[in-house]
Amino acid sequence: MSGAGRNGAGGGGSRATMQRVAAAAGVSPMTVSNTFRYPERVQEETRARVLAVAAELGYVPNLAAGHLASGSSRVVGAIIPSIRNSSFYRYVRGLQDAAAEQGHEVMISLADDAEQELAAVRTFMGWRAAGIVLVGSEHHAETAALLRAARMPTVETWVRRGAIDMCVGFSVEEATRQMVRHLVARGRRQIGFIGYSGGVARRFADRLAAFRDELGAAGLAAGLDYMAHEADGFAAGKQALEALLTRAPGLDGVICATDVIAGGVIFACQRRGIDVPGQLAVTGWGDYEIASEIVPSLTTVRPRTRDMGRTAIELLLSGREAGGPPPPPRDVGFELVCREST
Amino acid sequence: MSGAGRNGAGGGGSRATMQRVAAAAGVSPMTVSNTFRYPERVQEETRARVLAVAAELGYVPNLAAGHLASGSSRVVGAIIPSIRNSSFYRYVRGLQDAAAEQGHEVMISLADDAEQELAAVRTFMGWRAAGIVLVGSEHHAETAALLRAARMPTVETWVRRGAIDMCVGFSVEEATRQMVRHLVARGRRQIGFIGYSGGVARRFADRLAAFRDELGAAGLAAGLDYMAHEADGFAAGKQALEALLTRAPGLDGVICATDVIAGGVIFACQRRGIDVPGQLAVTGWGDYEIASEIVPSLTTVRPRTRDMGRTAIELLLSGREAGGPPPPPRDVGFELVCREST
DNA sequence: TTTCCGGGTTCCACGGAAACG
DNA sequence: CCGTTTCCGTGGAACCCGGAA
Numbered sequence: 184m185s186g187a188g189r190n191g192a193g194g195g196g197s198r199a200t201m202q203r204v205a206a207a208a209g210v211s212p213m214t215v216s217n218t219f220r221y222p223e224r225v226q227e228e229t230r231a232r233v234l235a236v237a238a239e240l241g242y243v244p245n246l247a248a249g250h251l252a253s254g255s256s257r258v259v260g261a262i263i264p265s266i267r268n269s270s271f272y273r274y275v276r277g278l279q280d281a282a283a284e285q286g287h288e289v290m291i292s293l294a295d296d297a298e299q300e301l302a303a304v305r306t307f308m309g310w311r312a313a314g315i316v317l318v319g320s321e322h323h324a325e326t327a328a329l330l331r332a333a334r335m336p337t338v339e340t341w342v343r344r345g346a347i348d349m350c351v352g353f354s355v356e357e358a359t360r361q362m363v364r365h366l367v368a369r370g371r372r373q374i375g376f377i378g379y380s381g382g383v384a385r386r387f388a389d390r391l392a393a394f395r396d397e398l399g400a401a402g403l404a405a406g407l408d409y410m411a412h413e414a415d416g417f418a419a420g421k422q423a424l425e426a427l428l429t430r431a432p433g434l435d436g437v438i439c440a441t442d443v444i445a446g447g448v449i450f451a452c453q454r455r456g457i458d459v460p461g462q463l464a465v466t467g468w469g470d471y472e473i474a475s476e477i478v479p480s481l482t483t484v485r486p487r488t489r490d491m492g493r494t495a496i497e498l499l500l501s502g503r504e505a506g507g508p509p510p511p512p513r514d515v516g517f518e519l520v521c522r523e524s525t
Numbered sequence: 526m527s528g529a530g531r532n533g534a535g536g537g538g539s540r541a542t543m544q545r546v547a548a549a550a551g552v553s554p555m556t557v558s559n560t561f562r563y564p565e566r567v568q569e570e571t572r573a574r575v576l577a578v579a580a581e582l583g584y585v586p587n588l589a590a591g592h593l594a595s596g597s598s599r600v601v602g603a604i605i606p607s608i609r610n611s612s613f614y615r616y617v618r619g620l621q622d623a624a625a626e627q628g629h630e631v632m633i634s635l636a637d638d639a640e641q642e643l644a645a646v647r648t649f650m651g652w653r654a655a656g657i658v659l660v661g662s663e664h665h666a667e668t669a670a671l672l673r674a675a676r677m678p679t680v681e682t683w684v685r686r687g688a689i690d691m692c693v694g695f696s697v698e699e700a701t702r703q704m705v706r707h708l709v710a711r712g713r714r715q716i717g718f719i720g721y722s723g724g725v726a727r728r729f730a731d732r733l734a735a736f737r738d739e740l741g742a743a744g745l746a747a748g749l750d751y752m753a754h755e756a757d758g759f760a761a762g763k764q765a766l767e768a769l770l771t772r773a774p775g776l777d778g779v780i781c782a783t784d785v786i787a788g789g790v791i792f793a794c795q796r797r798g799i800d801v802p803g804q805l806a807v808t809g810w811g812d813y814e815i816a817s818e819i820v821p822s823l824t825t826v827r828p829r830t831r832d833m834g835r836t837a838i839e840l841l842l843s844g845r846e847a848g849g850p851p852p853p854p855r856d857v858g859f860e861l862v863c864r865e866s867t
Numbered sequence: 868t869t870t871c872c873g874g875g876t877t878c879c880a881c882g883g884a885a886a887c888g
Numbered sequence: 889c890c891g892t893t894t895c896c897g898t899g900g901a902a903c904c905c906g907g908a909a
Contacts, residue, residue: 199675200904200905200906201905201906202905202906211868211869212905212906213868213869213906213907215906216906216907220907238667238670238671238674239674240674240675241650241671241672241673241674241675241676241677242675243647243650243651243671243675244651244905244906245593245651245653245904245905245906246589246648246651246652246653247588247589247590247592247593247598247652247653247904247905247906248589248593248873248904248905248906248907249651249905249906249907250589250873250906251587251589251590251593251872251873251874251875251904251905251906251907252872252873252905252906252907252908253873253906253907253908254873254907256589272607275635276635279635288634288648289634290632290633290634291632291633291634291635292630292631292632292633293617293618293621293633305585306588306630308585309585309586309587309588309591310588310589311587311588311589328580328583329580329583329585330583331583332580332581332582332583333541333582333583333584333585334583335583416814416818417814417815417817417818418814418818421818446815446818447818450818450819450820453820454820472758472759472760473759473788473815475759476758476759476760476763476788476789476792477792478792478795478796542873542874542875543874543875544874552898552899553898553899553900554874554875554899555876555898555899555900556897556898556899557875558875558876559897559898562875562876566896566897566898567897567898568896568897568898571897571898586874586875587873587874587875588875589874589875590873590874590875590876590904591874591875591876592875592904593873593874593875593876593904593905593906594874594875594876594877594903594904595875595876595877595904596876596904
């Protein structure tokens with residue numbers, strides 16, 4: 184750790200403070216402060232001089248000090264489980280755009296499991312973020328306790344029932360039911376479901392239940408499901424397809440928990456010479472970009488991820504009374520996109 | 526009660542401070558501080574009591590205040606241009622893992638253009654981050670000026686020549702040359718190159734030059750290249766393939782700037798009935814997961830993205846003397862992965 | 868403008884208890 | 889047996905940088 188100087192010298196590098204800039208520019212510290220926070224309050228000439236000196240010294244106002252003095256930080260923390268797929272991209276863009284409109288910044292932290300998520304929550308709380316956005320409603324017990332005890336404004340996304348504070352999502356049950364009805368209407372009779380096991384498994388529990396329920400309602404058997412290891416993306420599809428075909432050689436439809444799994448299924452079908460959708464109908468989830476490009480293109484669920492991001496910020500920065508009841512869950516809806524694979 | 530402070534604003538909601546925790550636990554603020562920063566200095570019994578009270582109040586030490594007081598932050602800012610593909614995932618994991626080992630946190634900010642990148646740099650500098658990691662060497666002029674003036678430790682990644690401070694990457698020229706030689710050795714004679722235009726175009730300039738140079742060295746014509754619009758992922762491949770085939774109906778090999786473009790090319794070939802690799806050899810870049818799963822699987826370049834992330838952190842936290850010369854660029858290498866598509 | 872914090876850390880002083888002579 | 893040293897947990901004072909009255 185290079186015990187660099189007691190103070191400054193090493194590390195952060197920036198020795199520039201408001202005082203120094205003020206001295207160098209021949210103005211008072213207050214003027215420097217105003218130059219950055221309320222430029223219109225400072226005469227143009229003065230402002231230009233201050234900015235020039237600041238640029239020369241590499242000075243940027245110390246947000247930590249500002250935050251401490253003003254008591255409000257303009258940072259929103261977003262914790263996401265993975266950046267491997269494009270729907271999170273749109274989601275994060277939604278967060279950032281909406282936050283920027285209100286003069287806030289979004290900081291992102293990646294967390295693959297509940298443990299890491301908790302650590303990230305601690306950090307954001309340490310920064311006294313204006314709010315925190317999580318994905319899903321499965322968290323470390325301590326995460327929920329901490330956020331609630333601190334009354335940190337929190338939004339859980341991608342789910343319709345939050346466990347902590349506010350939430351925004353869409354009905355995965357309804358989407359799953361529509362998928363099943365779609366396949367049944369296309370004449371499919373032996374339909375399987377592929378999800379992920381592991382830490383994210385519970386995220387798929389509702390879908391699996393809806394899948395079974397709707398199949399039952401259609402008078403079809405509902406025992407065909409397979410949970411692939413979550414670390415496998417496309418490979419999960421291959422693995423699952425093999426398992427399902429062993430159990431049900433007459434399988435003629437498969438509902439996948441993500442477009443990536445569905446893509447893996449399609450690739451596996453290409454290798455095994457199975458015709459999609461002739462022999463097997465395949466559906467995905469998420470409407471990632473690959474869904475519209477793969478051959479055959481993929482029937483999938485398109486959630487309004489960008490809206491979800493925007494709505495999360497809206498909820499977070501709505502300025503609800505601390506202690507007041509949380510606003511009701513928001514539903515941004517989804518859309519069934521039918522393509523060649525069914 | 527909620528608006529305890531002079532300016533409520535509803536903000537963080539957390540009114541828990543060290544003082545309050547100390548009072549509630551019947552100890553001095555110092556003991557609370559020690560409990561969190563140097564647990565071993567505090568007697569176990571006292572520590573347990575403090576932690577219990579802290580949990581109850583939802584108290585987490587205020588990092589802004591801490592950083593202000595100590596003059597050093599344990600945050601590394603990473604700015605990445607996109608989270609649409611899996612190589613950034615591994616890269617970010619590398620950053621986070623390495624940072625965690627040294628007790629640091631990585632905060633991520635997404636920036637699609639130089640303007641946004643500069644804003645993110647400002648924010649991280651405002652928080653007095655311990656260091657900043659950027660992607661590429663194409664930045665806003667002010668970005669470089671600011672970072673240098675403030676002596677902010679900075680690492681540029683994915684490139685071998687940095688413009689600011691330190692850098693880590695691998696030789697894209699050498700990788701491109703190997704690709705070309707690989708295709709030529711496979712008997713290809715009309716080889717095209719597909720990259721992206723727009724803001725990221727310059728990132729591909731070196732590759733394009735190496736492509737032309739190596740083709741020339743092989744005695745082949747090197748006029749076949751196409752820059753697709755960067756917003757298009759897979760679709761760019763389709764678009765580019767059509768353009769190239771129009772110009773060169775005998776096209777028998779194509780080098781793509783990313784696996785996603787290559788995937789798009791393969792999908793387009795499937796639609797047009799072009800046999801890959803029979804009629805057309807296709808190569809990608811990045812070894813995203815799809816490369817090994819798509820049919821046919823993709824010959825591609827596998828950069829050591831995870832190592833790149835780790836190395837970036839290593840450089841950043843190496844504790845170099847402020848003002849000293851930056852360490853030489855680091856090369857983490859790459860690997861040519863040959864698969865079915867060639 | 869000046870002054871006074873905000874919330875925490877660093878450095879050092881304090882005092883009780885155990886160990887030593 | 890008592891006085892003194894050592895150790896260690898705890899608390900006090902002086903800041904860190906910028907915002908608001």
